[in-house]
Amino acid sequence: MTLYGSIEAGGTKFVLGVGDGSKLVQRYRFDTTTPDAAVSEIVAFFKQYELAGIGIGAFGPVDVNPASPKYGTILNTPKVGWQNFDLLGALKAQLNVPMKITTDVNVACYGEWQEGAAKGKQNVIYLTVGTGIGAGVINQGHFFLGRAHTEVGHIFLQKHPDDHYEGHCPYHGDNCAEGLAAGPAIQGRFPAGAASLAEDDPFWAIEADYIAQLCLDLTLSLAPDVIIVGGGVSKQTQLFPLIRQAFAAKLNGYVDVPALNDYIVPVALGDNSGVTGALLLAEEAAREA
């Protein structure tokens, strides 16, 4: 039995895992405070095991270019104390294990690609709509990377005519997807949260419109084979038919896309897309070491 480690480094919590292959056998969570505290927790937890590799999915912005001297460094984040913190370097200094790091959404994308809803595809988008909005992108079988990783949650959207919410994004107000459609923006409209809304509440058509607009923009700019929608908001499964319907109306046949039931789909791995992908990334790190 070969053990691998996974780290899901989030802005509010860290989730560590130990897996036999991609099968999780142990999990440990702690709240995100300072980088030093996080590193201590991670090192203490993983030192209990003999690991062949560690895969990390981190909140961004983070340098995920293996060729960069700053690979594994958290970049210009508003998160106090984390700016320019070399997370990968700090872990490598204390754990003698091969490691790879990418974004939190990229590991989820990787998990869904290898073992979930995107098996056998080459161009995959994992779109999370939860506390924030973001996307992991696999293009021709590799993580997409330009000058940096994508930040698609802040793409500007057309505001729905029936929506009078002032928006939640500190940078873009009600202009961007995250400001209009992420969990906190839903809670901004309905303080009791999404769970308090009936399945047929008319708000879901508005939410679906926003997600459909974002899927449209991603279709036109990244041309994926499939868009997997995950994150807390996507647990409202009544959204999917509404998203597909709004997407079809907007695209209006301009480009060919796969049948929409196979194109805009929910995650297949539930809450485990990220940990699965991080464990697979750990295996990759071990193979390449």
Add this chain to the structure above:
Amino acid sequence: MTLYGSIEAGGTKFVLGVGDGSKLVQRYRFDTTTPDAAVSEIVAFFKQYELAGIGIGAFGPVDVNPASPKYGTILNTPKVGWQNFDLLGALKAQLNVPMKITTDVNVACYGEWQEGAAKGKQNVIYLTVGTGIGAGVINQGHFFLGRAHTEVGHIFLQKHPDDHYEGHCPYHGDNCAEGLAAGPAIQGRFPAGAASLAEDDPFWAIEADYIAQLCLDLTLSLAPDVIIVGGGVSKQTQLFPLIRQAFAAKLNGYVDVPALNDYIVPVALGDNSGVTGALLLAEEAAREA
């Protein structure tokens, strides 16, 4: 002296070139009518020369995946007679010369990357704003390709509050970039065309706003090192400061981008981005043959 051939296959005209390396020595144009007529013109013109390779930039949608059995085939175009026409196959049947084909905007992107405004960059977008709107994309030094090439001209934009134009896109009305900001949409507002407008006409701020929105979306989804803006509308050089200003206001510091004077830039090769890129692609075809 080694001669190469270039084909810019457009919806209204074809432009053929013969170059000594990437230096154009002969050019020939004809109107786009039927596929058969185009192939006859191309074959007759190129048979006058001993060519080492031919590079083709074609209007889309076109299959530009070298691994695809339909590589070089015009796909689902509204252009009568051209649907599913195997352009590359038809040319190969009559010209015994190594050939490569990509989109018209990709060859322009390639030209600007190798010899123009994007020298030394790895992630390049060439955005044309002319008769239509589209982008050529080079990612990590290779043409970006997902399930298909991008179609960014149809990304949805927020309509400017001072703009009351009904939009020009037959698919998306006033919702998409092309419907709001391409040449025909300008002419729809001002029948005498863009050239009739003063440099300080307030419309240019609206046009700049649309191009800035598109640059913002592309920044967030494709993370380029540079966005080169070409096409007829970009000859209005007063647009560039307005685009950069609107872009900065919208992005609002959310992600780091290069200094805007180096990030959103005009073409360096004038009207020759496409032919330069096609000749370079011809060289590449010859090298790989």
